[in-house]
Amino acid sequence: MNNRTTSRGAWQSAALLALIGGVGVLALHKPTHAGQAPAPVAPPPGATVLFSGTEEEMKKNFVKRGTDQDGHWKIEDSAMVVGGGDITTRQKFADYQLHVEFKTPFMPDKHGQARGNSGIGLQGKYEVQVLDSFGLKTPGTGDCGSIYNQSAPLVVASRAPKEWQTYDIVFRRPRAGADGKLSKARVTVIHNGLAVQNNYEIKGATGIGSGADTDQPDVIIFQDHGNKVEYRNIWIVPLPEQGSSKYDGE
Ligand code: MG
Numbered sequence: 001m002n003n004r005t006t007s008r009g010a011w012q013s014a015a016l017l018a019l020i021g022g023v024g025v026l027a028l029h030k031p032t033h034a035g036q037a038p039a040p041v042a043p044p045p046g047a048t049v050l051f052s053g054t055e056e057e058m059k060k061n062f063v064k065r066g067t068d069q070d071g072h073w074k075i076e077d078s079a080m081v082v083g084g085g086d087i088t089t090r091q092k093f094a095d096y097q098l099h100v101e102f103k104t105p106f107m108p109d110k111h112g113q114a115r116g117n118s119g120i121g122l123q124g125k126y127e128v129q130v131l132d133s134f135g136l137k138t139p140g141t142g143d144c145g146s147i148y149n150q151s152a153p154l155v156v157a158s159r160a161p162k163e164w165q166t167y168d169i170v171f172r173r174p175r176a177g178a179d180g181k182l183s184k185a186r187v188t189v190i191h192n193g194l195a196v197q198n199n200y201e202i203k204g205a206t207g208i209g210s211g212a213d214t215d216q217p218d219v220i221i222f223q224d225h226g227n228k229v230e231y232r233n234i235w236i237v238p239l240p241e242q243g244s245s246k247y248d249g250e
Contacts (some may be wrong), residue, residue, distance in 0.1 A: 041099060041166060043235035050089060051234040052118040053078030062087045065221060073222075079103070079230040080161055080222075082118055088219035091122075095239040098169045098220065103230045104144075105131040113142060116161055118229035121221025122171045125209030126202045130229055133158040145189060147197035148206040153189075164232070165192050174213040175241065182213055189228035 044048050050061045055075050062071025065086035073080045073087055104116030116132030126147065136156060140146070143172035145153030159165045168190040174182045189197035205211060208221055222231065 016216040040101065040164075040233045041075070043099070043233075044237065046116060047099075047234045047237045048091075048236040051080060051231065053232060057204070059093075061090055061224075063090050076230070079232040082222070082224050082227065082229045082231075084224065086121075086221055086224050088124070088221045090219075092217040093171075093236065093238060094217040094221055095172050095237060096170075096240060097237040098122075098171065099233070099235050100167045100231060101164050101233045102130055102167065103164050103232075104130070104161045105228045105230075107132065107227065113225075115227070116229055117223075117225035117227050119148065119208055119221075119223035120167070120169070120227065121206075121219075121223060122169070122187065122248060123214075124175055124218035124221060125189070125205035125211060126151075126185060127206040127208035127221075127223070128167065128169060128187070130223070132161045134160045145191045147187065147189075147200055147202055148208065150203050150206060151200050153191065154198060155194050155196060157191035157194040157196055159192060167191055170239075173215060173217070176217045182215060185213060206210060 014080060025232065049057070051057045053075070058073060058075060058080060059070035062073075063069055064084075067090045071080075071087045071090075072084050075081070098120075100120060102118070104118075107115045113131065116130070118130040119127040119129050120130065121127050129142065129144055129146045129148045131142070131144040133139050136143060136158070139153050139156060139158070141149050141152045144158045170188040172186040174185050177183055184201040184203070186199055186201055187197055188195065188199050204213060208223060220236075
């Protein structure tokens, strides 16, 4: 065997291995429309960090829903784990940009709403659904990224269970217009870097909370729906009702 033959043989072996490897990778990782796998996203300057992984933050920034008792979800590997009832933020918020990272458990024997269900309740009553919706071609109004039971995600962005996912939620609470009429709440949701809700006008309370629309600030709910969903790296940037009226800033 001369050198030329050897190197050709080696190239063929390498190509074959690459092909087998490639097929293996394809079989293990079904393609999705999801964006890049997220590393924890650092809070920008001016953000209020609600949870970065400590027990102290759970107690200081969250309460057991409807009480003034400290937040009670367990912290495991710097993530808070759903269990023992809903929690809410201690603080109430008006308009904001909220960043949340979540991970649904692997529950292959469960389906639909029983698989990795949790949720984030804006202004105490509007739920951005958290669910294992991985692999769906056409998610519905109850799936991950939906405004629960109202608005299905516009595109498929869900990652697999046990993978961290990101939500960046921009919320605009209802407010009185010039005619004195209260506008609807609006929400934009970016899920794993993809817009799944585009300035959606929320029709009303979704069931995670109740009551009429109001312009009053309220808490953010993290839902216990009986599944061990995990959350990490939660920060919020409260937003003013509107920007400056000046043309040239200073
Ligand atoms: Mg839910």
